[in-house]
Amino acid sequence: MRISNKEKIMLYILGIIIIGFIYYQFVYSYQMNIIQDKMKNQNEIEQKYTEAENTINSIESKKSDLKILKAKISDESLSFYPTISEEHIILELDTLLKDSGLNGGIKFNPVISDGVEKAKDKDNKTLQKSSIQGIVDQYNNVVDGKKENNSKSEKSNLNNNVSSSNSDNDTSGDSKDKKKNTVQYVKCEVSFEGSYDELSKMLNTIGKNEKKMVVNSIKIDEDTLNSVKGTINVEIYSIPKIDDELESYLDWKLNNTYGKSVPFSTGSANGNIQANKDTGDFIASVKSSTSDLPTIMLGKADDSLRTTYIYGDSNSQENVEMILTQDGDKYYYKYKTSKGTFPANYDGIGEEFVPASQSIDLKIQSEIRVTSNDKSELKLKIVNKTDKLVNVDISGDDSADPRVTIEGDGSNISVNQK
Incomplete structure (x- = not known):
């Protein structure tokens, strides 16, 4: 039987189609499934890697949040007994x-x-x-x-x-x-x-x-x-x-000192300041990031329950804003850090207070830097909208590389280094 050239071409085309179909069905599709599985695994691994990277990057932030949480619990429960014994x-x-x-x-x-x-x-x-x-x-x-x-x-x-x-x-x-x-x-x-x-x-x-x-x-x-x-x-x-x-x-025994020292206590081992009548209106502390306490704490001086305190914690400069407002014969305050505000509704005029003296006094307790990598600092911006002078007394700061910087109108804010 003799096959014409046209039939040969058609047979060639049919053979190519059959071979292509077999290749697609048993080779190409198989390889594509493998590639898709590999790509899926790659995407899963990349996702896990991204999540792990985000987790690692958030460790310091989590440590900071944990330290602030600890300080809040300790401060607000300070005046209560740990158990009924x-x-x-x-x-x-x-x-x-x-x-x-x-x-x-x-x-x-x-x-x-x-x-x-x-x-x-x-x-x-x-x-x-x-x-x-x-x-x-x-x-x-x-x-x-x-x-x-x-x-x-x-x-x-x-x-x-x-x-x-x-x-x-x-x-x-x-x-x-x-x-x-x-x-x-x-x-x-x-x-x-x-x-x-x-x-x-x-x-x-x-x-x-x-x-x-x-x-x-x-x-x-x-x-x-x-x-x-x-x-x-x-x-x-x-x-x-x-x-x-x-x-x-x-383990209480007579004549012992019980519990942890108050974060703002004079003469304590960590050198904080005490919230007593002589402290003024507001108190703050600036510490190294190696401290067990948050690097920044700010609150009312007469707040034994620490409900007015705000915190910040990082081994870098913390920007803090404090706004003092006068409305008639009444005075109000509010402040914020990167970690919180007081009061919670920061858009309002703030919380009312009665100045303890003819001026509004803020006591800041700082400390010298622990190492060359100790970068924690307080940059406090004070907005004074009252008729009183704001006295800021800074004690214990590092003389060579101060931690505390005060910003505001110098005509109604006085900063004193001790």
Whole structure:
């Protein structure tokens, strides 16, 4: 059989089509599937690499946030007890009685956990964990992750021991009945007998005590010319603490110093300043990034609960703005860092305050640089819209390479280096 040239060409074309189809079906498609899988794996690896890179880059920021969180918890819980330990409270109240010259005794009511914002909540008798415990546990879990397992076990055993000491008062209620913003507290009746001066001395001591004791009422049973006899109803509140303050409190011995030093305390090891009557209106501190405290802290001088404090933390210059405003005979303040503002609504005029003197005084405690890589600084811009002079006193700053820079109108701002 003879095939014409046209038929040969058609056969060639058919053969090429068949070969192309076989190649596409069994070679090209197979290779493309492999390539697509490789590209998918590449994209997944690149995504993981990007996430890991972002995580690594955010480590310093996370460390900064963790340090600020720690400072906020420590500052705002400073004036409360770390736990309700009747043995320690007995020793403390007994010391108050003896130091004031009174004779007396102490009677405790059961420890309860309740909300303190609303009076109608006081009828609830169910003992719950403090609502702040979750924040503390979250912080401790992050920190404990870097520690050895035996350290975790020791802390867990300690917490279990503390919990078991109050187990007689602990009852578990329905989760629906659990309230937000709860704290543990105990009410105690302190009976006393002595003079009016001795009673006044004890009440003044309670008022100045570093840890809050709330005197709800005083009942006078006997009242003569030279003596008085009755009972004082006292409430003592506890808030869970971080780090080792609970351990140090439970290891309490007479004449010891308990807990961590106040971040703004004169003569402390870390050289901070004290928030007392002589400090002025506002206080601030500037520290090295190697410090356990945030590099920047700023707040009202008379704020024992640290609710007006703002923080910043980085090994670089922190830009802080402080605006002081006058409206008639009233004065207002607000300030902000890269990490927060006070008040939260920064768009408003701010929070009202009464200047402690004829001027508005800001005390800034700085410190010398630790190393050549210590770059933490405060650049404070003060906007003074009042009729008062703003006195800024800076102490402890590095003379060779100062950490603190003040910006503002020099006609109503005075900066003094000490």
